[in-house]
Amino acid sequence: xxxxxxxxxxxxxxxxxxxxxxxxxxxxxxxxxxxxxxxxxxxxxxxxxxxxxxxxxxxxxxxxxxxxxxxxxxxxxxxxxxxxxxxxxxxxxxxxxxxxxxxxxxxxxxxxxxxxxxxxxxxxxxxxxxxxxxxxxxxxxxxxxxxxxxx
Numbered sequence: 001x002x003x004x005x006x007x008x009x010x011x012x013x014x015x016x017x018x019x020x021x022x023x024x025x026x027x028x029x030x031x032x033x034x035x036x037x038x039x040x041x042x043x044x045x046x047x048x049x050x051x052x053x054x055x056x057x058x059x060x061x062x063x064x065x066x067x068x069x070x071x072x073x074x075x076x077x078x079x080x081x082x083x084x085x086x087x088x089x090x091x092x093x094x095x096x097x098x099x100x101x102x103x104x105x106x107x108x109x110x111x112x113x114x115x116x117x118x119x120x121x122x123x124x125x126x127x128x129x130x131x132x133x134x135x136x137x138x139x140x141x142x143x144x145x146x147x148x149x150x151x
Contacts, residue, residue: 031093031119035060035126035147037071043142051143056083060147067091067100087111096120098128109137124149 037058040051058071068088073081087110089103098119105111117130126147133140 030121031098031126032062032064034150035062036150037145038125038148039144039146041144044140055081059150062091065090093119098130110134 037052037060042049042051055075056071056073058069060067060069066088067090068086070086071083073083075081077084085106087102087105087107089101091101092099096118098117100115100117102110102113102115113134115130115132117128119129120127126149127144128147129142129144131140131142
């Protein structure tokens with residue numbers, strides 16, 4: 001009888017640990033995917049303004065450990081509106097606290113900085129709000145970005 005109870009207890013504990021690990025993976029996988037920027041608002045000092053440019057397309061790709069983003073103009077770089085930038089690195093996600101560690105960026109002065117955000121996923125929309133602060137560049141602003149999941 002003791003052996004049976006001990007065996008059942010071990011099975012229950014093992015199942016609980018697996019369930020917790022699966023739920024943790026599920027939460028992280030919920031953010032995994034390809035996201036297209038649909039809105040961007042910036043607040044600096046006392047000014048709030050849109051930084052979303054409808055003449056560009058930006059996507060963010062998130063997997064289990066890394067993120068990347070790519071932004072380019074919609075004219076294939078053939079006129080004065082030519083634009084391209086990209087970046088990426090590792091990230092952490094704990095509950096709704098999402099931290100990007102920017103390891104690579106086409107604007108090199110931004111590299112090796114950490115950015116903390118609160119993220120919220122509603123249906124197919126990712127909302128990311130946080131502060132971009134780089135003292136050496138004089139950057140200190142709050143951003144709110146909305147992305148829609150690409151199909």
